Amino acid sequence: MTSAQPLSLFEKIWRRHTILEREDGAVLLHVGRHLVHDGTAAAFRSLADRGLKPRRPDRTFGTADHYAPTTSRELASIADPGKRAMIESLATSAETLGFTAFGLGDKRQGIIHVIGPEQGITQPGLVIVCGDSHTATHGALGALAFGIGSSEVAHVLATQALWQTKPRSMRITVTGALAPGVTAKDLILAIIAKIGAAGGTGHVIEYAGPAITALSIEARLTLCNMSIEAGARAGMVAPDETTFAYLRGRPYAPTGDAWEQALAYWRGLPSDEGAVFDTEVTLEGEKIEPMVTWGLSPETAVPIGGRIPDPAAEPDEDRRAAMLHALDYMGLAPGTAITDIAVDRVFIGSCTNSRIEDLRAAAAIVAGKQAKIPAIVVPGSGLVKAQAEAEGLDQVFLGAGMEWRHAGCSMCVGMNGDIAAPRERCASTSNRNFAGRQGRLARTHLVSPAMAAAAALAGHFIDVRAFKDN
Amino acid sequence: MEPFKRLEAIALPLDLPNMDTDQIIPARFLWRPRAAGYGDLLFNDLRYAPDGAASPDFVLNQPSYAGAKILVAEKNFGCGSSREQAVWALHDYGFRAVIAPSFGDIFYNNCCKQGVVPVVLPEAAVAALRAAAPGALITVDLERQTVTGPDGFHATFEIAAYQRRQLLDGLDDVALTLAFIETMAAFETEYDRALPWLTARPASA
Numbered sequence: 174m175t176s177a178q179p180l181s182l183f184e185k186i187w188r189r190h191t192i193l194e195r196e197d198g199a200v201l202l203h204v205g206r207h208l209v210h211d212g213t214a215a216a217f218r219s220l221a222d223r224g225l226k227p228r229r230p231d232r233t234f235g236t237a238d239h240y241a242p243t244t245s246r247e248l249a250s251i252a253d254p255g256k257r258a259m260i261e262s263l264a265t266s267a268e269t270l271g272f273t274a275f276g277l278g279d280k281r282q283g284i285i286h287v288i289g290p291e292q293g294i295t296q297p298g299l300v301i302v303c304g305d306s307h308t309a310t311h312g313a314l315g316a317l318a319f320g321i322g323s324s325e326v327a328h329v330l331a332t333q334a335l336w337q338t339k340p341r342s343m344r345i346t347v348t349g350a351l352a353p354g355v356t357a358k359d360l361i362l363a364i365i366a367k368i369g370a371a372g373g374t375g376h377v378i379e380y381a382g383p384a385i386t387a388l389s390i391e392a393r394l395t396l397c398n399m400s401i402e403a404g405a406r407a408g409m410v411a412p413d414e415t416t417f418a419y420l421r422g423r424p425y426a427p428t429g430d431a432w433e434q435a436l437a438y439w440r441g442l443p444s445d446e447g448a449v450f451d452t453e454v455t456l457e458g459e460k461i462e463p464m465v466t467w468g469l470s471p472e473t474a475v476p477i478g479g480r481i482p483d484p485a486a487e488p489d490e491d492r493r494a495a496m497l498h499a500l501d502y503m504g505l506a507p508g509t510a511i512t513d514i515a516v517d518r519v520f521i522g523s524c525t526n527s528r529i530e531d532l533r534a535a536a537a538i539v540a541g542k543q544a545k546i547p548a549i550v551v552p553g554s555g556l557v558k559a560q561a562e563a564e565g566l567d568q569v570f571l572g573a574g575m576e577w578r579h580a581g582c583s584m585c586v587g588m589n590g591d592i593a594a595p596r597e598r599c600a601s602t603s604n605r606n607f608a609g610r611q612g613r614l615a616r617t618h619l620v621s622p623a624m625a626a627a628a629a630l631a632g633h634f635i636d637v638r639a640f641k642d643n
Numbered sequence: 644m645e646p647f648k649r650l651e652a653i654a655l656p657l658d659l660p661n662m663d664t665d666q667i668i669p670a671r672f673l674w675r676p677r678a679a680g681y682g683d684l685l686f687n688d689l690r691y692a693p694d695g696a697a698s699p700d701f702v703l704n705q706p707s708y709a710g711a712k713i714l715v716a717e718k719n720f721g722c723g724s725s726r727e728q729a730v731w732a733l734h735d736y737g738f739r740a741v742i743a744p745s746f747g748d749i750f751y752n753n754c755c756k757q758g759v760v761p762v763v764l765p766e767a768a769v770a771a772l773r774a775a776a777p778g779a780l781i782t783v784d785l786e787r788q789t790v791t792g793p794d795g796f797h798a799t800f801e802i803a804a805y806q807r808r809q810l811l812d813g814l815d816d817v818a819l820t821l822a823f824i825e826t827m828a829a830f831e832t833e834y835d836r837a838l839p840w841l842t843a844r845p846a847s848a
Contacts, residue, residue, distance in 0.1 A: 198804060225817070256674050306725040320725040325753075328816060332820045404748070595693070610665050
């Protein structure tokens with residue numbers, strides 16, 4: 174690992190996991206942790222069809238999340254046999270192939286990107302892959318984590334390795350500090366609005382600067398989670414004392430001498446002074462405001478005080494057509510103030526914003542008040558749910574007239590049947606406002622948990638900072 | 644998978660940027676087994692009205708593009724979810740190549756695993772191809788890494804050598820990788836020794 178050349182966090186992990194590099198530039202990369210879920214059935218089948226077994230079941234961990242029902246823990250409650258089979262496939266595969274999986278009946282079950290860090294399975298300095306694009310989340314602990322497709326999942330199961338070409342690197346530096354009422358969700362939406370939904374394509378992003386190092390691990394998880402929404406496959410934050418304090422004592426974290434040994438490796442990971450990045454971007458932390466998306470891509474994020482842009486002012490014809498399409502789908506008129514947009518439904522959850530700090534932030538807004546519109550709160554894991562209940566947050570949400578559910582991906586992707594009705598407008602703490610993402614013709618606006626909670630009370634978008642003062 | 648050398652076919656233009664994989668194949672269909680085929684689900688919500696009737700305005704339903712095998716898309720095509728079903732749907736419908744100014748990274752890699760050639764060309768070149776007359780033929784030549792089309796259109800494209808090789812040969816890369824099994828095993832022995840804490844398990848387990 175010693176080198177005269179200054180290396181970035183990304184390069185150090187890349188080198189540590191390079192098995193071989195071919196003359197044509199293809200690198201065979203070892204996989205430290207492989208995460209699987211209830212959408213992995215096709216890869217298990219592909220492996221079986223080849224007559225292969227997983228090479229490293231000891232480095233494979235899974236959970237049921239995409240198809241997990243949030244109103245029950247009973248498999249039988251899933252009416253559709255095809256969807257039920259997806260969860261069954263994970264349980265059966267774990268049993269026969271010998272990897273660890275947290276099923277519906279396990280209190281540790283939850284969204285894979287929530288439970289990886291929560292269990293200490295996610296650790297700094299590892300290549301972590303999963304057949305899910307939001308695998309970028311795990312980069313918050315200083316891992317190189319990225320999503321892969323089903324064929325690649327089968328390949329990793331069979332070989333514990335993956336062919337890759339080396340991505341470019343980008344450093345996004347956020348100076349200063351975030352203002353009160355502004356969260357990691359607002360920050361990542363502001364970043365995506367700045368660099369665009371394809372701004373990070375082909376890159377691994379390292380987030381750096383004082384506004385980043387001041388973030389808690391849970392906030393870093395939110396930040397890294399949406400790196401994919403900027404087109405980047407991975408986002409990461411250098412491990413530091415905050416990271417180590419978070420990991421210490423977690424079930425799959427090392428203990429005793431092994432902890433010290435791990436710590437020695439982890440402390441060497443941060444980018445060296447003088448490390449070179451292909452692209453550098455800087456944002457001023459103080460200038461970030463609570464954000465709301467208005468269109469069909471996360472890049473359409475605007476500050477809460479903003480207005481729906483006017484396509485007539487867009488000189489590029491293709492871009493103008495895309496804006497008109499988005500406004501038509503979203504049922505919005507140019508020039509409308511964001512705070513004048515009435516909301517029909519609220520979703521608080523997803524791998525972006527379903528951890529305990531997210532639930533606390535939402536509960537702080539709704540405590541003692543009443544929601545005007547239907548709202549569901551879906552914790553990211555059984556353990557987050559238990560923690561929230563121990564703190565009385567469930568009673569806060571229920572008292573406000575909101576629903577308190579079991580853990581799963583739920584309305585972020587709607588695969589378990591938790592969806593919005595056609596043309597229903599949803600303030601959502603999830604990560605994608607794509608057409609049909611939350612149900613056919615459903616309209617999604619991405620916001621932070623506090624902003625979603627405030628919208629639930631007001632029935633329209635409202636600046637959570639002003640709301641707090643009232 | 645089927646090898647791809649060169650294909651001359653009708654090109655179908657799709658004008659929307661940031662065409663995410665949720666629109667290519669909505670999440671509610673993803674549990675369907677691969678063997679059942681995904682071609683009928685491609686662009687489902689754009690292609691069919693909620694009552695199941697074909698939407699006449701959507702380009703896929705227009706007769707002049709019947710039999711199209713090359714998709715000419717906008718920037719950031721296939722962004723979003725890692726679902727490989729997006730490529731299965733394109734493949735099963737009959738598409739064997741997609742041309743766009745940029746792709747979602749995971750989608751791009753998934754294409755290479757399914758014998759669908761992802762071609763990146765400059766924005767202006769892709770716009771010219773999208774503007775071609777309905778039913779126009781385009782040729783994607785993977786061996787030469789060229790795209791040719793109407794009105795003397797000619798462009799070259801880049802693709803990683805190993806992905807080009809995989810597409811040309813139609814190779815299953817699991818078999819290819821397992822040829823390096825000894826190198827991999829030696830690497831793993833060293834890795835497990837250097838990072839022994841990865842075997843840590845909960846005290847109760």
